[in-house]
Amino acid sequence: MIIKSSQTLVSEALKEVKTITADEALKLSNEGKCSLIDIREKGELDKMGRVENSNHIPRGMLEFWLDPEGPYFKSGKLDMSKDMVLFCAGGLRSALAAKTLKEMGFEKVSHINGGFAAISQSDFKII
Structure with missing residues (x-):
């Protein structure tokens, strides 16, 4: 049995998903062209703050909350017609999550490359 490392999974995901900078995400957000999705855990938001105008969907619930046929679907939580821009603390979980959403x-x-760490160094407003 061969077990893939988390590093390998992230590397494979990065080859398949679109990666943008925090500044590119801010531009999309300011133009109303995307839904920013923060997939960090609640404790991370409590400790580091939230990104203004972002939607919090914990990584563990992402697929369930965005499955229109599932019992946990959060109708109206996101504008499903807009680009979905995901971020986590550093960009690893969001790469895996973006790959899953594509699947x-x-x-x-x-x-977002660099996740919340990059966002907090940009012009995004942290609340």
Whole structure:
């Protein structure tokens, strides 16, 4: 049995998903062209703050909350017609999550290189 490392999984995901910078994400957000999705855990948000105008969907619930046929679907939580821009603390979990959303059939998905660390160094407002 061969077990892939988490590093290998992230590396494979990065080859398949669109990666954008925090500044590119801010531009999309300011233009109303994307839904920013923060997949960090609640404790991370409590400790480091939230990104203004972002939607919090914990990584563990992402697929369930975005599955229109599933019992946990959060109708109206996101504008599903807009680009989905995911971020986590550093960009690893969001790469894996973006790959999963693509596998589910979502086409307009990207993630922010460097995650919240990069966002906090940009012009995004942290609340």
